Amino acid sequence: MPNDSGTKPPTVSTTLGAGSRQVGDKVFKWVATTAGATIVAAIGLIAVFLLIRAIPSLQANNANFFTSNEFLTSDETNMRFGIRDLLTVTVLSSVFALLIAVPIAVGIALFLTRYAPPRLSRPFSSVIDLLAAVPSIVFGLWGIFVLAPQLEPVATFLNENLGWFFLFSEGNVSVAGGGTIFTAGIVLAVMILPIITSVTREVFRQTPTSQIEAAQALGATKWEVVRMTVLPFGRSGIIAASMLGLGRALGETVAVLIILRSAAEAAHWSLFDGGYTFASKIASAAAEFSAPLPTGAYIAAGFVLFALTFVVNAAARAIAGGKVNG
Numbered sequence: 001m002p003n004d005s006g007t008k009p010p011t012v013s014t015t016l017g018a019g020s021r022q023v024g025d026k027v028f029k030w031v032a033t034t035a036g037a038t039i040v041a042a043i044g045l046i047a048v049f050l051l052i053r054a055i056p057s058l059q060a061n062n063a064n065f066f067t068s069n070e071f072l073t074s075d076e077t078n079m080r081f082g083i084r085d086l087l088t089v090t091v092l093s094s095v096f097a098l099l100i101a102v103p104i105a106v107g108i109a110l111f112l113t114r115y116a117p118p119r120l121s122r123p124f125s126s127v128i129d130l131l132a133a134v135p136s137i138v139f140g141l142w143g144i145f146v147l148a149p150q151l152e153p154v155a156t157f158l159n160e161n162l163g164w165f166f167l168f169s170e171g172n173v174s175v176a177g178g179g180t181i182f183t184a185g186i187v188l189a190v191m192i193l194p195i196i197t198s199v200t201r202e203v204f205r206q207t208p209t210s211q212i213e214a215a216q217a218l219g220a221t222k223w224e225v226v227r228m229t230v231l232p233f234g235r236s237g238i239i240a241a242s243m244l245g246l247g248r249a250l251g252e253t254v255a256v257l258i259i260l261r262s263a264a265e266a267a268h269w270s271l272f273d274g275g276y277t278f279a280s281k282i283a284s285a286a287a288e289f290s291a292p293l294p295t296g297a298y299i300a301a302g303f304v305l306f307a308l309t310f311v312v313n314a315a316a317r318a319i320a321g322g323k324v325n326g
Helices: 012-060 085-113 118-133 135-162 179-203 209-217 222-231 237-252 255-258 278-284 292-325
Strands: none
Touching: 012 292, 085 118, 085 179, 085 222, 085 237, 085 278, 085 292, 118 179, 135 179, 135 255, 179 222, 179 237, 179 255, 209 222, 222 237, 237 278, 237 292, 255 278, 278 292
16 A cells, blocks of 8 residues: 555565565675785784794894805704895896886887787787796796797896996806896796786776867877877886786796706895895705795795785785775
């Protein structure tokens, strides 16, 4: 029966339906919250595990963990290990890769979103994305056997003509060997290119059409449209994509291990140094993880890499979140 206002009161079925939807919403919220909390708990437990296993080795360490360039763990009574060289090679190779990959990735993303016709953009995007599916060991073998010999004349030229600059000084490894940070950085740049390109491409596609049309109405050329609307809109996305690529480069293992075959000291901050990154050093000694104290030394190095990668990815997520909220 209609009430005084002329509307029908809610039926029993409608009331029951609303109640069931509320129950469903609560169940879904609980499941989603549990899933999210599980990931956070897993990350926290990983950090706790690494710390627990690393502390005894750090206490038995006879060298400064942060400033020593030694990593000698064979004698448990006189362990001397530090992360100075590992940090140097890791940061230098990753940042060098980032400096190469970011401009190329931004150029590819602009081409695919603003210049290429759809019939070319779609297959070309798929080809770029397929680079992410290539195993890292393939990149490593390609880098040391194919790319390194081709880079030798370039490396020699830089070393002879710009050797006064510390990045191009000879360091401790001959440029003729090819197993240097210079080669590893270029290979890492190719490996992180799909990540940066994919994220940047999606950000550029979200540029408001109204801004693009307004610039075109003012008589802006295609490049002026890109410079005044697309690039400013995508600036935060480019930064976030770059930091995600940096996190990928920091943790790369097999390719870097194959290329950086020399264990030479990397104290000169030269691109022609060799050595190990955090990940490649741990991987190279994985077969020797039998005694707790030596294993803990590598776990301590792994904890530093974990913290470094976590900070980089957290910063990327914060920047991306700020972009969305903005």
